[in-house]
Amino acid sequence: xxxxxxxxxxxxxxxxxxxxxxxxxxxxxxxxxxxxxxxxxxxxxxxxxxxxxxxxxxxxxxxxxxxxxxxxxxxxxxxxxxxxxxxxxxxxxxxxxxxxxxxxxxxxxxxxxxxxxxxxxxxxxxxxxxxxxxxxxxxxxxxxxxxxxxxxxxxxxxxxxxxxxxxxxxxxxxxxxxxxxxxxxxxxxxxxxxxxxxxxxxxxxxxxxxxxxxxxx
Amino acid sequence: xxxxxxxxxxxxxxxxxxxxxxxxxxxxxxxxxxxxxxxxxxxxxxxxxxxxxxxxxxxxxxxxxxxxxxxxxxxxxxxxxxxxxxxxxxxxxxxxxxxxxxxxxxxxxxxxxxxxxxxxxxxxxxxxxxxxxxxxxxxxxxxxxxxxxxxxxxxxxxxxxxxxxxxxxxxxxxxxxxxxxxxxxxxxxxxxxxxxxxxxxxxxxxxxxxxxxxxxx
DNA sequence: GCCACCATTGTCGTATACACTCCCTCGCCC
DNA sequence: GGGCGAGGGAGTGTATACGACAATGGTGGC
Numbered sequence: 464x465x466x467x468x469x470x471x472x473x474x475x476x477x478x479x480x481x482x483x484x485x486x487x488x489x490x491x492x493x494x495x496x497x498x499x500x501x502x503x504x505x506x507x508x509x510x511x512x513x514x515x516x517x518x519x520x521x522x523x524x525x526x527x528x529x530x531x532x533x534x535x536x537x538x539x540x541x542x543x544x545x546x547x548x549x550x551x552x553x554x555x556x557x558x559x560x561x562x563x564x565x566x567x568x569x570x571x572x573x574x575x576x577x578x579x580x581x582x583x584x585x586x587x588x589x590x591x592x593x594x595x596x597x598x599x600x601x602x603x604x605x606x607x608x609x610x611x612x613x614x615x616x617x618x619x620x621x622x623x624x625x626x627x628x629x630x631x632x633x634x635x636x637x638x639x640x641x642x643x644x645x646x647x648x649x650x651x652x653x654x655x656x657x658x659x660x661x662x663x664x665x666x667x668x669x670x671x672x673x674x675x676x677x678x679x680x
Numbered sequence: 681x682x683x684x685x686x687x688x689x690x691x692x693x694x695x696x697x698x699x700x701x702x703x704x705x706x707x708x709x710x711x712x713x714x715x716x717x718x719x720x721x722x723x724x725x726x727x728x729x730x731x732x733x734x735x736x737x738x739x740x741x742x743x744x745x746x747x748x749x750x751x752x753x754x755x756x757x758x759x760x761x762x763x764x765x766x767x768x769x770x771x772x773x774x775x776x777x778x779x780x781x782x783x784x785x786x787x788x789x790x791x792x793x794x795x796x797x798x799x800x801x802x803x804x805x806x807x808x809x810x811x812x813x814x815x816x817x818x819x820x821x822x823x824x825x826x827x828x829x830x831x832x833x834x835x836x837x838x839x840x841x842x843x844x845x846x847x848x849x850x851x852x853x854x855x856x857x858x859x860x861x862x863x864x865x866x867x868x869x870x871x872x873x874x875x876x877x878x879x880x881x882x883x884x885x886x887x888x889x890x891x892x893x894x895x896x897x
Numbered sequence: 898g899c900c901a902c903c904a905t906t907g908t909c910g911t912a913t914a915c916a917c918t919c920c921c922t923c924g925c926c927c
Numbered sequence: 928g929g930g931c932g933a934g935g936g937a938g939t940g941t942a943t944a945c946g947a948c949a950a951t952g953g954t955g956g957c
Contacts, residue, residue: 472910513731529918542827898957907949
């Protein structure tokens with residue numbers, strides 16, 4: 464099943480697969496992940512799985528206890544707040560550089576993502592929205608031109624997506640309307656406007672998250 | 681040498697060891713790291729070394745090319761700027777929470793680090809200063825109480841130390857005097873002062889770095 | 898003399914096999 | 928009947944072995 468497509472780079476694929484499954488909620492927080500089960504699930508040996516789990520541990524998605532096993536981490540309310548606050552200061556910085564350094568190719572990908580996002584929202588396929596949301600922000604990070612900044616944002620964005628997925632998804636239409644405005648600013652190479660819009664965008668997302676978590680409490 | 685002490689967790693030690701060697705300049709940027717050589721260097725097999733290299737790749741210290749090998753990354757001027765700017769916004773946030781959540785034990789460790797730092801500076805052992813510097817900031821991150829924030833700062837701090845180590849170390853006395861003042865603010869549970877001082881501290885460090893890199897250019 | 902092609906070598910990628918540790922269960926003793 | 932200790936099972940940690948790919952050097956042809 465998994466061995467027919469790409470025998471070249473198994474661990475990298477395993478990292479993506481496990482991380483996606485964690486974000487999508489296939490593996491619940493606190494759940495124990497056995498190397499053997501994951502190896503069977505992805506049709507590879509234990510060695511690539513081990514490497515993948517190590518990477519995910521470094522990224523903060525799982526926690527490994529020696530001779531016991533790896534467990535999916537549990538996000539507390541406080542940590543979710545930290546993630547959102549962190550993003551609220553880093554993303555505007557990123558957007559300002561993206562407006563200056565973006566390439567036409569990246570702009571095209573952003574346009575495509577905005578279209579896909581709108582379609583998903585209109586057709587009610589809300590389970591696809593968080594992933595598109597993450598990708599939109601990842602491309603902006605890539606467009607900033609800074610590899611360090613991009614890597615930081617990438618990890619952060621993935622964790623944010625996780626937080627959102629755990630607590631369901633709301634505020635989808637507004638979010639994608641704002642994405643569209645940000646795209647326009649990037650197309651016009653307007654650094655200040657892009658930075659300001661992204662700041663507002665994150666602020667509203669943060670507020671929405673807080674309101675939602677307080678409702679559930 | 682390595683097999684007699686702890687048979688429990690070899691890869692974690694390998695990660696620390698390789699990262700330290702990269703930061704200390706034992707492995708120069710662009711240098712090729714062979715798994716076999718590292719395995720022999722630390723007295724373990726290739727498997728733990730592979731896991732360690734994967735973690736370091738996720739952290740951004742090395743880059744792996746399939747079937748070719750792993751290479752120590754090369755930091756550009758722009759990326760160094762990004763790291764410093766990133767720290768300048770994250771650390772004050774971290775200091776404010778540390779002032780509120782610190783434990784007496786953590787405060788004690790900070791005091792000890794300040795003393796060690798002063799001693800190292802006075803006795804002219806400047807090669808030890810970057811590591812103490814990193815640890816000071818890492819303990820503050822730990823004292824913030826946020827695991828997510830702590831992990832972010834930890835990675836960031838290590839890369840900053842790397843940047844500093846590559847371009848030699850200056851401004852040592854001022855840095856540790858400022859560390860002492862920050863410590864006082866933390867002891868007094870003064871969130872605002874701690875945050876403000878750390879902001880100044882990072883700003884001055886950034887300025888010093890920029891000046892130094894422009895002098896060398 | 899120069900360029901292209903091929904063999905060789907070195908290194909990574911993966912699978913298999915074994916040793917050690919933790920946890921759970923069963924039996925024994927108090 | 929309850930608590931404690933030993934034994935077995937499950938799973939991780941590590942080492943070894945083999946296959947796959949890229950880089951390099953040599954040889955043949957042009």
